[in-house]
Amino acid sequence: MLVSVCVATCQRPEGLRRLLNGLNLLSFRKIVAPNLEVVVVDNDATGSAKAVCTSQAEHFQWSLKYCIEETRGISYARNKAIASVNPKTDFVVTIDDDEVSTEFWLDELLFLQQMHNADIVTGPVLPHFVMPNVPQWVVKGKFFEPQRYPTGHTIHMASTNNVLIRFEILQKLDPIFDERFAFSGGEDVYLFMRLHREGYKLIWADEALVYEWIPESRTRMGWVLERGFLGWGRHSFCEKELYPSLVLQTIRILKGLGLIVRGLCFMLPSLFLGKHTFIRALLNIYQGLGTLAGLLGIRYEVYRAIQSI
Structure with missing residues (x-):
């Protein structure tokens, strides 16, 4: 082999x-x-x-x-x-x-x-x-x-x-x-x-x-939120292309909106539950926005800049 x-x-x-x-x-x-x-x-x-x-x-x-x-x-x-x-x-x-x-x-x-x-x-x-x-x-x-x-x-x-x-x-x-x-x-x-x-x-x-x-550099709030936005956006974009079903796209829209609503609902209580809970609420919002961006065909060329480790 x-x-x-x-x-x-x-x-x-x-x-x-x-x-x-x-x-x-x-x-x-x-x-x-x-x-x-x-x-x-x-x-x-x-x-x-x-x-x-x-x-x-x-x-x-x-x-x-x-x-x-x-x-x-x-x-x-x-x-x-x-x-x-x-x-x-x-x-x-x-x-x-x-x-x-x-x-x-x-x-x-x-x-x-x-x-x-x-x-x-x-x-x-x-x-x-x-x-x-x-x-x-x-x-x-x-x-x-x-x-x-x-x-x-x-x-x-x-x-x-x-x-x-x-x-x-x-x-x-x-x-x-x-x-x-x-x-x-x-x-x-x-x-x-x-x-x-x-x-x-x-x-x-x-x-x-x-x-x-x-x-x-990756253990910063901005990087975590960006990764959530981009990851969910890529998934949404690919799913729309490969499964061009109005039903599936409607479900994806509802999921995106649901994530945004969930994040907004947890914003206030998260202020009393620790920074990680607050960032988790923000992440839900970013994931939801990324989902909707992917459905709209919006993509960001983040890899034009070389990322060293």
């Missing part, structure tokens, strides 16, 4: 180094270790990630492939990564350059795939805070804690930050990641909504853990 781990990166040398160090420590206990290649696509035309990959290759236990995608944008980088894998690969796995895998991460993904004959397997991305003193409102509000399910649970959505996909599925798509989302993000939401609509089987692997490095 051949597995290709794909990584898109852009001017994050320290994050990429951490990620590759983690991948180099992968072990297998539930399945026989597969043949493994790691494909790194540098979305910086100057090739700023090459030095990191060159230094890692000297002691890397897996095959390491480096290439450049000069056209800026996450969709282009991800498509380049898929196009660069060994054509005989069985599975493509993606992980982000601000994350670090745990020792048996890939073992868990592949084991669940075999157990359930799944087309797609995904797992949780847990926060790793860079600074020692995390604000209490962040901890109490659990704003970085992902929604989790029992292992083996069938789901309808995944993300490219921790996912395994049958390569033969991706070979049927052109393009795989829609280039309209190159700077707005949401290319993975659109992809997995398409695959779920087409009947592919998505399974949750709760023990397939990766950790996302959270810098201090």
Whole structure:
């Protein structure tokens, strides 16, 4: 069995180094270790990630492939990564350059795939805070804690930050990641909504853990609210395109309005229940506004600016 781990990166040398160090420590206990290649696509035309990959290759236990995608944008980088894998690969796995895998991460993904004959397997991305003193409102509000399910649970959505996909599925798509989302993000939401609509089987692997490095700049109220607005907006936009049903769009509008009303109702009592409750109320409002913005086709190209970790 051949597995290709794909990584898109852009001017994050320290994050990429951490990620590759983690991948180099992968072990297998539930399945026989597969043949493994790691494909790194540098979305910086100057090739700023090459030095990191060159230094890692000297002691890397897996095959390491480096290439450049000069056209800026996450969709282009991800498509380049898929196009660069060994054509005989069985599975493509993606992980982000601000994350670090745990020792048996890939073992868990592949084991669940075999157990359930799944087309797609995904797992949780847990926060790793860079600074020692995390604000209490962040901890109490659990704003970085992902929604989790029992292992083996069938789901309808995944993300490219921790996912395994049958390569033969991706070979049927052109393009795989829609280039309209190159700077707005949401290319993975659109992809997995398409695959779920087409009947592919998505399974949750709760023990397939990766950790996302959270810098201090992300533990601010503005960043949390922006993420809520953008995330719900992307979902709403993609759902409108893939499920152009007046009934579904009406339900989505009602959900958006419901979130806004809920947030407004909790604003006053939240002033007496702590900062995390106040920000949760604001977040509901931002999520509702994002939902309505997505239905109106409004998207923001937040990834034009490079975000270092």
